[in-house]
Amino acid sequence: MLNPKYLKTFTTLAETGSFTKTAEQLFMTQPGVSQHVKKLEQSCECELLVRLGKGIELTEQGRQVYHYAREDETRQQQFLEQLKFDEPHQGRCTLACSGAVALRIYPGLTALQAKHPELAIHLEVAPRHRIVESLKQGVIDIGIVTNTPADDSLSADYLAEEVLHLFLPATITDFTTINTTLNQLGLVDHPDAAHYLQLYCNHSGEDSLASLEVAKLKRSGYVNQLSQILLPVSAGVGFTVLPASVEKHAGHGSNIAVYPAASTVSEPLYLVRSRHRNLPARFAGVSEVIKAAFNSAKSINGKPQWI
Template structure:
């Protein structure tokens, strides 16, 4: 069977017409080059070169092979160069899925900085509840997932990004919550709450953690959409329980307030995951590294937790 080394040796000798010069170009000893050409001629059953005092000349069979060999060698070399270039300049299309509560703070800086660092990669962002994001990852709809409390399974490569603490969020003025930095979880059974309905992951988490403390949250309105929930809270309709990051801009602008919940606190793990059933591409590795970097930066800026807490 013809191999690439034989074709490269043949193509080089056809170009330069000299064993000594061709061996120098290929970086091999002249006897090695001679053996490669001889092996190729034996494989094909024909002579490819006439040898004379001035060097070599292609036979008719050699001329036919040379029409194909040069293109094949150039194609393989070009493919190898492009593959190796991916190490420093990855390219392709990559899809990331994340919950709206994460996207509200992460999507803009992630997309901006990722495009600057990796202009050859086309990035697509999809938002959905953590359960949907997990399903998309396992079915191959997305390549990288950021989600809460991912299950332990051999189908995932998962790593913790941070422990996300949930806060009580309420209107900036006219509320009924004490003027303090924190409130006890017991208060959540006394104030009107706006939360998603079960089996939403946030509602299941709040009910579970409060239930272990013997507390039943006073949920008066059930809303699945986070922007609508925040709008209702800002207008004084009720309170909600979410990550501080979801309301950071409103809190900083004096439109809402945030209280730490204690006795007990409510936390969840933010996870970065890829599927173990699919190969990890350079584009995926680039995106995963960028997500880690952005989450760390946002945390240092006080967007995930209030500074000083």
């Protein structure tokens, strides 16, 4: 049987990549960390990591041991939660969503945690596919995604429609040849850019955009930090498509323009969780905060729209 203490040391080392940081986090000495790793390797009968100067790299066996340890830790956490009295304002809540949604819900979640300090809210920004996989594996408790997952093990509650905007430099004032303009500017790419742009083109109500070949479009750059994606657009070096709500957090104001599409383009958002797991009472408050963030949205065509 693998020693839990050695596994904890090893997973911390794998995540920090540093013997020094691991020793500091676990209140150990560096030789103590090395000794734990050595004993774990002896138990596993294989090498788990390679030292690279001041850093490390896990071997294939090391990666397997790391994933095993993390899964075991999750199982133990869930088991301990089941043994505790179900307090409505105490315990750990893990959730994941897109960066744009995080901007919307995190202020309310922070206020909830400030009101109930025994709550520990862990919010991760992640792409849709990783959120779904994390839910199925039990790594997170709830997630917010676009489109209902095609998996019977998950349940989804509709939240709102997320409006998408095509953002252009403010210097662009002639929209009569929008396809030519977009090809000249180039797309400021980001993890969801191709998906958003294709969705926008398909549902904008304009034939010119519907014929745009997204895959062949020039890319003028790539940014994976949500708060920075509109910066190159404001500087006039490209265009992009993002949820409308991002604009007020970006702070570029008069330097960007929104293309006036014939039809409003949006996609649905769903609150998703495991169908067969009864969430602890504390998630009632968390869900209320999330839903409240969307209840203030405007209603278009009978559906609440977050803009």
